[in-house]
Amino acid sequence: MKKDKLKIGIYELTGCAGDALLILDCEEELLNIFQAADIQSFLMAKSDNIDGELDIALVEGSVSSEKDLKELLDIRKRAKVLVAIGICANLGGLQAAFLDPKEWEQNLKKVYGQVEMINTKPLQSKPIDAYVKVDYYLPGCPIGKEQFLSTLTRVLAGHPPEIFRFPVCVECKWKENDCLLNRNIACLGPLTAAGCAAVCPSHNLPCVGCWGPAEEANRTAEYQLLLEKGFDREMILRKMANFSGTRIADFAARLKGEKK
Amino acid sequence: MKKISIDHLARVEGAGGVTATIDGQTVTEVKFFVNEGPRLFERLTVGKTPEEDLNLVPRICAICTLSHRYAALRGLEKALEVKSPAKVSLLRDLMHLGEMIESHPLHIFFLALPDYLGYPNAVAMAAKYGFEAKIGLEMKQFGNHIMKTMSGRFIHGENPVIGGFGRYPNREELIFIKNRAIQFLPFALRTVQLMCELNYPDIPESETLFVCCHPGGDKFGLVGDEIIISNGDRVDVQDYKKVTNEFIVPHSFCKRSQYKGKPYSVGALARINNLGERLEGEAGRLFKKYYNDRWKKNPLFNNAAQALETLYAFERVPQVIDEALKLEDPAPVKWGRDTGKGVGAVEAPRGILFHAYEIAKGRIVHTDIITPTAQNAEDIERYCFLAAQELLKKGQEDKIRDRMDLVVRAFDPCISCSAHMVQVTKAPADDWKARLRSLTVEGPAVFIGLGREDRSDDRAGLELARRLRDGGLQTVWLEQELAEAPALEKTPGRFILLDAVDFGDKPGKVCLLPLRYVLWNASLSHRLASVLSAPLSYQKLMDSYLLGIQPASILEGGRLSVEVEEAVDKILKALQN
Numbered sequence: 054m055k056k057d058k059l060k061i062g063i064y065e066l067t068g069c070a071g072d073a074l075l076i077l078d079c080e081e082e083l084l085n086i087f088q089a090a091d092i093q094s095f096l097m098a099k100s101d102n103i104d105g106e107l108d109i110a111l112v113e114g115s116v117s118s119e120k121d122l123k124e125l126l127d128i129r130k131r132a133k134v135l136v137a138i139g140i141c142a143n144l145g146g147l148q149a150a151f152l153d154p155k156e157w158e159q160n161l162k163k164v165y166g167q168v169e170m171i172n173t174k175p176l177q178s179k180p181i182d183a184y185v186k187v188d189y190y191l192p193g194c195p196i197g198k199e200q201f202l203s204t205l206t207r208v209l210a211g212h213p214p215e216i217f218r219f220p221v222c223v224e225c226k227w228k229e230n231d232c233l234l235n236r237n238i239a240c241l242g243p244l245t246a247a248g249c250a251a252v253c254p255s256h257n258l259p260c261v262g263c264w265g266p267a268e269e270a271n272r273t274a275e276y277q278l279l280l281e282k283g284f285d286r287e288m289i290l291r292k293m294a295n296f297s298g299t300r301i302a303d304f305a306a307r308l309k310g311e312k313k
Numbered sequence: 314m315k316k317i318s319i320d321h322l323a324r325v326e327g328a329g330g331v332t333a334t335i336d337g338q339t340v341t342e343v344k345f346f347v348n349e350g351p352r353l354f355e356r357l358t359v360g361k362t363p364e365e366d367l368n369l370v371p372r373i374c375a376i377c378t379l380s381h382r383y384a385a386l387r388g389l390e391k392a393l394e395v396k397s398p399a400k401v402s403l404l405r406d407l408m409h410l411g412e413m414i415e416s417h418p419l420h421i422f423f424l425a426l427p428d429y430l431g432y433p434n435a436v437a438m439a440a441k442y443g444f445e446a447k448i449g450l451e452m453k454q455f456g457n458h459i460m461k462t463m464s465g466r467f468i469h470g471e472n473p474v475i476g477g478f479g480r481y482p483n484r485e486e487l488i489f490i491k492n493r494a495i496q497f498l499p500f501a502l503r504t505v506q507l508m509c510e511l512n513y514p515d516i517p518e519s520e521t522l523f524v525c526c527h528p529g530g531d532k533f534g535l536v537g538d539e540i541i542i543s544n545g546d547r548v549d550v551q552d553y554k555k556v557t558n559e560f561i562v563p564h565s566f567c568k569r570s571q572y573k574g575k576p577y578s579v580g581a582l583a584r585i586n587n588l589g590e591r592l593e594g595e596a597g598r599l600f601k602k603y604y605n606d607r608w609k610k611n612p613l614f615n616n617a618a619q620a621l622e623t624l625y626a627f628e629r630v631p632q633v634i635d636e637a638l639k640l641e642d643p644a645p646v647k648w649g650r651d652t653g654k655g656v657g658a659v660e661a662p663r664g665i666l667f668h669a670y671e672i673a674k675g676r677i678v679h680t681d682i683i684t685p686t687a688q689n690a691e692d693i694e695r696y697c698f699l700a701a702q703e704l705l706k707k708g709q710e711d712k713i714r715d716r717m718d719l720v721v722r723a724f725d726p727c728i729s730c731s732a733h734m735v736q737v738t739k740a741p742a743d744d745w746k747a748r749l750r751s752l753t754v755e756g757p758a759v760f761i762g763l764g765r766e767d768r769s770d771d772r773a774g775l776e777l778a779r780r781l782r783d784g785g786l787q788t789v790w791l792e793q794e795l796a797e798a799p800a801l802e803k804t805p806g807r808f809i810l811l812d813a814v815d816f817g818d819k820p821g822k823v824c825l826l827p828l829r830y831v832l833w834n835a836s837l838s839h840r841l842a843s844v845l846s847a848p849l850s851y852q853k854l855m856d857s858y859l860l861g862i863q864p865a866s867i868l869e870g871g872r873l874s875v876e877v878e879e880a881v882d883k884i885l886k887a888l889q890n
Binding site for chain 1: 374434450
């Protein structure tokens with residue numbers, strides 16, 4: 054029986070381990086996953102890990118050191134399907150906020166001094182698709198349980214996952230929340246990918262953008278709306294940049310281009 | 314020379330490792346390292362608003378997300394002169410207890426217990442210990458439920474904000490949590506019994522200092538404005554740097570903490586050692602039943618301390634909810650000012666966590682975050698060293714790897730706490746010659762010869778020093794000259810102590826090892842009394858090395874043995890090159 058099970062590996066590069074922890078938090082479903090698939094490697098959950106051929110590799114975290122990169126290249130070689138899980142693997146994460154290599158280097162020195170790291174060389178944080186082909190993306194900081202389970206189930210069954218391309222506002226409407234923008238609260242919902250079930254607006258709190266930019270948002274209109282509400286350009290971009298990682302440059306460029 | 318390495322520490326939150334290098338009968342290097350790339354959180358927050366800081370810093374660690382949030386809230390509110398209402402404090406305590414109930418059982422049942430019961434993972438353990446696995450899972454699930462109710466999500470919830478909460482939990486939600494907590498009590502009692510009655514190995518055992526938040530008043534607690542140290546000292550949280558004293562040990566590349574010249578431990582064991590007497594109810598009763606002196610010196614008892622705290626949390630949750638239900642949901646609190654400084658401290662599950670902020674006109678200008686694992690790093694290495702050295706001495710080399718694994722995991726290190734963890738190098742120590750050469754290439758060295766003239770091989774250090782001096786080297790001191798220590802302290806360069814040392818090895822065996830290891834190793838350190846009693850600074854000693862030669866005999870007599878004579882020649886030759 055065990056031979057027929059699909060082989061899965063769950064890996065953590067640089068990040069908070071929140072996506073791996075969320076998988077651990079699936080508890081009962083996790084036991085089902087352990088039964089339905091052969092979990093070859095999951096450092097957070099088990100110590101008898103094997104580095105062999107994989108049907109599916111789930112990779113969390115950004116590439117932030119040469120060691121990360123080496124591990125990622127090795128995983129890609131062994132895996133038929135590679136899924137980037139969480140904002141760090143998808144977009145480079147919070148740690149990718151410094152886009153300019155010089156700025157990054159200066160800040161690295163400010164935190165770590167002139168110390169030379171011998172174990173592994175630090176690299177400016179990048180999403181994993183900067184180095185390898187990624188088959189599917191599962192966004193979020195951290196990923197959402199429902200999206201994770203549905204993605205894994207679909208990929209296990211050989212189907213592509215269904216990821217929301219629309220913004221948080223859609224989920225907010227589904228929940229019949231009052232729009233925070235109407236109360237002049239700077240909410241990033243219109244620009245941010247859905248998938249979290251609009252958790253922050255449902256707590257009377259503005260969306261912070263932790264799912265990254267929405268693919269199919271009508272950005273120009275939404276951005277104009279935020280500007281009309283009196284929120285300044287610097288603030289919107291700064292807030293988006295907190296989670297958008299390397300994608301923020303492209304995002305900002307498109308906004309500029311779209312604004313006549 | 315053998316190298317034992319545990320490259321991927323499985324079942325710790327994040328990825329780290331330990332290496333130990335064994336040279337004959339001596340452990341010459343133990344390194345606890347972190348494989349996290351740099352994330353620069355302290356810089357990411359600069360220029361951002363306090364609200365954005367709260368979006369960012371919990372992401373340092375998924376497991377301690379709410380502790381980071383709570384510490385940041387305390388620091389930011391201090392800086393902004395925001396006084397949060399009583400109900401807010403109570404509900405924050407509730408969310409914090411939720412994190413303890415999530416983290417401790419996860420660690421106890423899924424990360425630590427499989428080791429003690431001899432299983433590779435919790436799933437394998439569950440086949441035989443289904444009841445334990447189920448208790449663990451349900452407790453953790455309940456902790457998650459509290460965290461989700463209070464913060465909005467399992468991980469990185471944004472609901473706790475400056476001055477209050479975005480949405481307050483309603484009465485039904487709180488009553489549900491209270492009732493569930495009461496139902497869990499028998500299982501929490503069983504957890505304490507299980508973890509306190511385990512047979513913890515007695516290697517390593519060594520006293521240390523314990524540091525945690527002092528909650529004020531006379532109750533046990535997990536937050537406070539003061540820090541308490543097990544030697545009785547109390548320090549205001551705003552002066553946290555007096556305790557953490559972060560310093561860089563040159564050539565070990567890791568920011569470390571030391572208090573008054575000693576490494577210290579933080580975490581559940583620190584809290585129970587410092588404040589356990591304050592526990593009430595069932596937790597108080599079981600504390601009295603199980604607590605003993607071994608808790609003060611054996612880091613593995615952290616697992617027992619976590620169990621006691623889990624019981625405390627289950628007993629405390631209903632009390633907090635009863636108090637909170639008496640109070641109205643407060644209106645949002647306004648900032649008192651937009652410029653100021655503030656430090657917040659809370660007990661994360663794995664120990665005291667500091668967030669220090671400086672804010673100017675509503676924007677953060679400086680952030681300093683000191684995580685528990687960074688503070689524990691020095692003691693983690695020390696206990697690993699002691700475990701490795703003692704097992705080696707007992708001829709149980711085969712047990713070293715597993716024991717170090719157990720020690721590191723007992724500290725429950727949260728290795729994604731990379732805010733302050735610099736990667737530790739594991740320079741492969743080829744042999745003493747290469748290392749000695751690299752030490753002398755790095756900078757000036759001051760040689761200090763130790764020993765007794767009238768005790769045959771014990772003269773080796775003095776003899777070596779004299780010959781170096783005869784060879785024209787200026788920076789050489791002899792043991793009897795240490796009285797002039799102030800001058801010695803001012804001499805630039807790293808100290809290299811020369812001495813005959815009983816490593817339990819073959820006569821003439823030469824070992825070069827950091828002096829810290831010698832200080833940690835009771836069987837070696839008694840010979841160094843003269844150096845230790847000299848008024849030299851801790852940092853200077855931490856940066857020192859011992860070049861030891863195994864004597865053949867230290868009986869009365871005037872001559873060196875043939876083996877030691879040869880070793881002395883070899884060292885002189887190595888230094889001349």
